[in-house]
Amino acid sequence: MTKSILTLTLVVLAGTVQGQGSYETWHGPGPNDSRGPCPMLNTLSNHDFLPHDGRNFNLSTVKNALKNALNFSEDLGSFLHGQALATNPNGTTWGLDTLSTHNILEHDASLTRADNFWSNDAVTFNATVFNQTRSWWTADLIDLQMVANARLGRLLDSAKYNRDFSISDLATSFSAGEGAAYLMVFANNGNRSEGLSRKDLVTYLFENERLPLELGWNTPSPAITKEELLTNIHRVVNATVYKPELFE
Ligand code: HEM
Ligand code: MG
Secondary structure (H helix, E strand, O other): OHHHHHHHHHHHHHHHHHOOOOOOOOOOOOOOOOOOOOHHHHHHHHOOOOOOOOOOEOHHHHHHHHHHHHOEOHHHHHHHHHHHHOOOOOOOOEOHHHHOOEOOOEOOOOOOOOOOOOOOOOOOOOHHHHHHHHOOOOOOEEOHHHHHHHHHHHHHHHHHHOOOOOOOHHHHHHHHHHHHHHHHHOEHHHOHHHOOEEHHHHHHHHHHOOOOHHHOOOOOOOOEOHHHHHHHHHHHHHOOOOOHHHHO
16 A cells, blocks of 8 residues: 555656656646747647746757657757747747747748737637638648648738738748648648648647547657658648639
């Protein structure tokens, strides 16, 4: 009896110290926790893969979280950490709080957030914006063209209606990266070579900021590398073609 209590205590303590998070753990943000414009990173904090308070992430925290939750390679984890540091000039850490600064990585024409012109809230999911996005996902499986169309559709909408609209080169390629990311992480049957992602999984993530395990999602395998991300970013950019009959 005493032994089993001791074992249990040690297991609980180990979990607390490592703070590794798990697929089973999920709790939304409390009043003092920070969340940001990235639905996936918010999700990883909700699962405790990233610190639940959403602040002060360092390189090893980020690499471990992306590896343990999503099977991202070390080189991809380091690369993304490097990009995120731009939101905390002179710092060695960043957080969901620093990511929201407008026009560094956070940009207009998001898939699920209103533009800065309409609201300076880049954190809250916006159903009207998301309805626009998903109108471009015209089948249960989202293909590369639908990813590109959804991104371009949102960009054109912002250019047309938001008189403060601007987007940097960095944010432009970052937004292609966001499309590439959901295409890869939610690949149909986990098979990334087909280039199809499950709309129900992507929608679940956006709406719940929770990994869609209950819908049958599994950890990506093999590991997602920086090279694979960059290849898919190029694919999204190359598939971005303005066709008046589609967009007007
Ligand atoms: C959006 C950062 C990892 C998917 C964003 C945004 C930032 C960001 C700043 C907001 C851009 C905007 O204004 O819309 C990061 C960083 C990451 C990371 C620094 C890693 C360290 C991921 C991963 C995924 C992902 C692993 C996988 C699915 C997305 C998507 C959006 C997004 C789909 C678009 C949301 C929207 O437009 O409403 N990310 N992200 N991100 N991120 Fe992440
Ligand atoms: Mg945005």
